[in-house]
Amino acid sequence: MAEALRVGIAGLGTVGASVVRLLARQENALAARCGRGVRVTAVSSRDRTRDRGFDLNRYTWFDDPVALAGSDEVDCVVELIGGADGPAKATVERAIATGKHVVTANKALLARHGLALARAAEQKGVALAFEASAAGGIPVVKTLREALAGNTITRIYGILNGTCNYILSRMETDGLSFAECLRDAQRLGYAEADPTFDVGGFDTAHKLAILTSLAFGTELDAEAIYIEGISSIAPIDIKMADELGYRIKLLGVAERTKTGIEQRVHPTMVPKSSAIAQVMGVTNAVTIDADAVRELTLVGPGAGGDATASAVISDIADVASGAVGAPFGRPVDRLDKPQRAPMQRHEGGYYVRLTAFDRPGTAATIVTRMAEADISLESIVQHRSEAAASRDPAGRSGTPVPVVLITYATTEAAIRMAVDKVIADGAVAEPPQVIRIERE
């Protein structure tokens, strides 16, 4: 049997500690699987004193992860520090420069520097593996890079952030507001004290950038992603979605359209009967549309120490087995330049909720503005509250009431134009809510 692969772990937070424990637990199985042992030899972390449930003295300790990356005692560096720059980047760069394989869960680093790092890894003939970066424990990177090699992928979309899916699920099941659900998510440890990165859609965008490159064989293009978070979603949107046969999910979507590659992150109406709509709570899911396989959906844990460690170990096992492919599925200079599809040209159905003044002519104004923009309406729903109706049976008070429109497929530009005109008409009391509908 070949010599054991010596693994150095930079970052001993929840995921790093899980990796150490699981590697020990799976020692024999991994040796059988990989044809050689896999052994942690060195670790680095900010805090040496914290009890992680294992004996740190078994490993060489480095205060500086970059020194660990350069050490002769390590064949494979596992970067679990996090952050797009700083020590994480320095650690990965040093590991590659000194001829070590790299496994990382760092989506921010990859979204920003993935291409340069992949080029460096290629030149050195080392692995840059990142299964854990895109959807935690769901093996979507391997699926895109290897399992779907015979396919042309047309679209990939998914629930890539457990925090957002937890909040949207709770809003639906318990009829609570966004703020209430966010507080619960924070109490349960599903959301950070500053939740912007998750609820603003930025975490989803980082992951989407990686998946887009793998799916379409294009260079990473994180800056091209259109991003909207979930904080504007109101209980009435959840309720109206339900009434209309939809559920609201924060999706990351990458699609090859006739104008180019569209990458977008936003709250999305998905049919209640779709597979993705069934995914509730912190669970993640990814659906891939492709020519040969038609539709493939993977559902599993998007975060958590052990689930993320599972993905990290999958990469380590590949390295130990000698599977060192191109990080993004093909050599960097064979990745296509991504042609960006402008968001204004996005095509699809829309949910538009207007808080309209309840007075004669308002409905006509709204419908006319839609017609002028060539938008066909599939349905219009207007519920006056009973209280409002009894106060003002003739509907002449001008009290704001919600009016919900569902459009047939149209363009982002058309919707924006129509909505802007309705606002200019003075027909609405609040900025309209616009939510895109994703077809199955």
Next chain:
Amino acid sequence: MAEALRVGIAGLGTVGASVVRLLARQENALAARCGRGVRVTAVSSRDRTRDRGFDLNRYTWFDDPVALAGSDEVDCVVELIGGADGPAKATVERAIATGKHVVTANKALLARHGLALARAAEQKGVALAFEASAAGGIPVVKTLREALAGNTITRIYGILNGTCNYILSRMETDGLSFAECLRDAQRLGYAEADPTFDVGGFDTAHKLAILTSLAFGTELDAEAIYIEGISSIAPIDIKMADELGYRIKLLGVAERTKTGIEQRVHPTMVPKSSAIAQVMGVTNAVTIDADAVRELTLVGPGAGGDATASAVISDIADVASGAVGAPFGRPVDRLDKPQRAPMQRHEGGYYVRLTAFDRPGTAATIVTRMAEADISLESIVQHRSEAAASRDPAGRSGTPVPVVLITYATTEAAIRMAVDKVIADGAVAEPPQVIRIERE
């Protein structure tokens, strides 16, 4: 760039023809991905004249697949002949013996001879890859063998036969009988003229045998599988399942229990809210329970030319990339001997439908027999038809009426004993229907 991988295809049915077409379509992408070209050089089939939409003259033709397997023009033999023995086995054996990599979709061959073939492939240092054999286009073999390397798997279960799932779905959505749905499945090409292999559960069992070995690192043990098909499922079972919050699916289940490894194929009640219950029609799905990743579900096409070809090409791409791992995830002599858990010791809940004579004392007899076997009942449902009730308001005619019991967890042995006694008591007009309930 290295020389192209020369592929010989034995069997040009639907899948074989798809493989040839997709390999041509993905030629550039595969070359970029694998670092070398992938090129079909030879083909073999029973019928040379059929129009398959491509020019056969581009490839060396072999009447005999075994001769193709031995040819010097081929590096990798793709066996798509089918059947556990005969030319398929001879082709694979000859390929391995002459040092060629083998890719096969042949579950029957693997279930029966997988271990011997894997040993031979190992000795020759060639690949024996079979992603397409277990769940068509769903990459479950790669997921088990590679992606879950850091996990101890406790259970794997799935819908592995599209014909059965189509029939059960139609029975539910259209309220039809098994026989009617089977006829429709045959008309649509989802079922063979002799449907026994599919509806009898044998196809599912072959696939399960492969998944069990990969999941638990054990030698294939297809003979140990307990098999029941779906032909006994009546519309009333579908209706009662719905009423009780379940859906009936033909599942293949492999589980590590305290008595050993349980492998079983049978109609199963799954909670309507579960992910697996959402899978309708010919779609397949596999759920894996494991310590690190908790629960991972893959949903996709289990059959069809292009979907199966997608899995075949994934294997070919791995071969071209030089990824030649042990076929069952570890060397054959490191696979454990499977300890069989006897079906009599299976533990779980049960649905029992009795066609009981509607007369005083029958219910008491049934309930007493259950209690004697230490079985606790979660619910008892007895619907007398209105017609029966109006004919015989006092319930003294002895007309058979359905009585459905849902039990708490008990053992197969206990259920069998109780049911046998109820039969011996003369309390039922027909053999009872017994369907196992699978926990989530």
